[in-house]
Amino acid sequence: MIAAISLYGNFLMLNSSLSPSSTELVISILDLVLKEGKPLDRAYSQHFSGLQLEPSEQGRITLVTGAILRRLNLYCFLSDVKPEEMARMGSRLLNVWHLFHQLPLPKMKYALQVDEQELATRIETAKQKPVLWDGCPDWLDEMGQAQMGDRWPAERAALNKPAKRFLRVNTLKCTRDELAKKLRNERVQTVEVEGVETALEVVSDSALFRTECFKKGWFEQQDAGSQLIAKALDAKPGMRVVDACAGAGGKTLSISAQMEGKGRLLAMDVEQWKLDNLKQRARRAAAHNVETRIIASSKTIKRLKLSADRVLLDVPCSGLGVLKRNPDAKWRDTPERLPVLVELQKHILQSYSRMVKVGGILIYATCSIMPEENRHQVDAFLAENKHFRFIEDENISPAETGFDGFYYAKLERIAEA
């Protein structure tokens, strides 16, 4: 059945019903995430590996799964299904989701039916409850209200929108104009992003990773807000730069391009598999000045004392700024993990800041919008470390920018101690 209904603006369309097997996959992925606490990206790879799905079908599955998770409590309420009942009752929730979005019902072998009158009544009830309507769990709403006050309702609403697709042009290989033109030839439509000169927003429903441009390393998929963090570091060719929580290198590659591939860029992490992934990406991007190093103990950091012109600390965080992209974090043990993360952030900031040389710049960054992980951490650090001076900070707000939510603070070391 062809519906050709644009669900979310012009970049992702659900233009046909899911096939029975795709519907089963959505239910099974939801079950894995909600019952076993599996992170969404790993649940996708577990389900997709070895399946040989068309990229478009895979795209539809992730679109529907992501959309359900962004407002899970709403769809659970509307369908009267509990998150942990997904394997048994998921077909009803999926039918409700389609009816709610005025889409034709998917074909399923065994589907629990929906009473449309009852659904209409429930929709009216839900409209009166903004927290439920925005797909926000109660713990998150309480935290947002307590930490962000009047700014919270707009952020809460912004965080249930689908994430836009952004690219970062790899300026080691081409300009933004050249990339946009090449992508157009490969039927990928993009528009420039105001205020982020390395970013393009993808506005067509196209598979990106099969393009020649991607294979040649002309771009990386990276949120525009994340690109702003790397830009704030202001790394110059020839500098000594440390990206101390580099992960798979999203920001490392951005920094390497800023440095025009010249100088020394040390990417570190506590997970070797992430650094291995980073090395591969760096090769494709021709980011030849990147060196990776595992953080085996505190000695790895001590050896680099007072050595770096720039240090980026993109610390582990709750991810509460990137819920559009990772909506599963709302339904996992995030509130229980938060105090542990806050302690780890404090430790990393205190200990890794030793690597910055006098006159050097430190960027502390998170993909959270909660002040507890952001400005509060920076204020506490500055109170105890008078040899650092505050330069500026920025909250990158999903509500104001349409990007993911990030925070960064820029500090300068003004004395050895």
Ligand SMILES: C[S@@+](CC[C@H](N)C(=O)[O-])C[C@H]1O[C@@H](n2cnc3c(N)ncnc32)[C@H](O)[C@@H]1O
């Ligand atoms: C927010 S992610 C980094 C994302 C990455 N910078 C990017 O742009 O793609 C935080 C990273 O910190 C790493 N990490 C966790 N504990 C750490 C520690 N004690 N020291 C350094 N890195 C740590 C995690 O493995 C994770 O890769």
